[in-house]
Amino acid sequence: MDSDNCKLLAVPKDVTKDIQSSNICQVCGEKPTIMYLGVHCCSSCKMFFRRNAEFDLDTHQCVFTGNCDITMNSRGACRYCR
Template sequence: MLSNNPHWNQISSMEFDDLFSLSNDFNPQSDSDEYSMLLDDLIKEETSSPTETDPYQLQKALPDDSAHESRVPTLECGVCGAPALGYNFDQITCESCKAFFRRNAFRDMSQLTCRFSGSCVINIQTRRQCTYCRLKKCFDIKMRKDWIRTDEEKRIRQLQKLTKEQKKSHRLFNDHLDTLSLAIVSRKKKQLCTNSTGQ
């Protein structure tokens, strides 16, 4: 059959053998190994690049207790010295002193008395023992009672919050209706397509 084709007759037997035999240096396994090594090197370069550092990995690499505490500033209540989360009525206070000031800031100081002539030490352990000295210390560190909301302001804020939530729920309900109507329309289109192809 080869002899009938003039093109095949021109190819020497050596060339013919070369076409169908694999060279000795070609090894699919070694090529895939080289490819995987290149891929591993590329991944290492991506992960170890100094410009991009994953903050989660950085946090995991740091020791949990000492290094993390040294970086995060610890806030201390100006009234009793307890750990504080932030500013309340223009001063850094704990949640307990914030609530105490909100309840007592409008009380008349002349009606409050101290059993120890106004010289109580206010700290975490003693802050509940003397209302007068605790409130006095609140005013001494310049907590502002004009920042406390009145009952009318609280009602207005609650109404604003309620209307905001209603708008949000109404928007969610409208979105839900839109998705339902879209699903119904797509189902009808599908039915029309199947009916037209069936006919």
């Protein structure tokens, strides 16, 4: 992987503290199993973000309204909103 293509995700410390005290996946609401990129997430969401790290949001768009509700049951419906 080219280091020029890598992007760092910066989360403010006050937000990180609130997220770390949570008992749910911060993406879909499922019970978290791991801390990944500074947030609690389930294994499914962790793998999603690992596989889609270079997903081009400019090329791909949401097929719905752009504000999909991401839950444990619907998390696979829209790659863009997840």
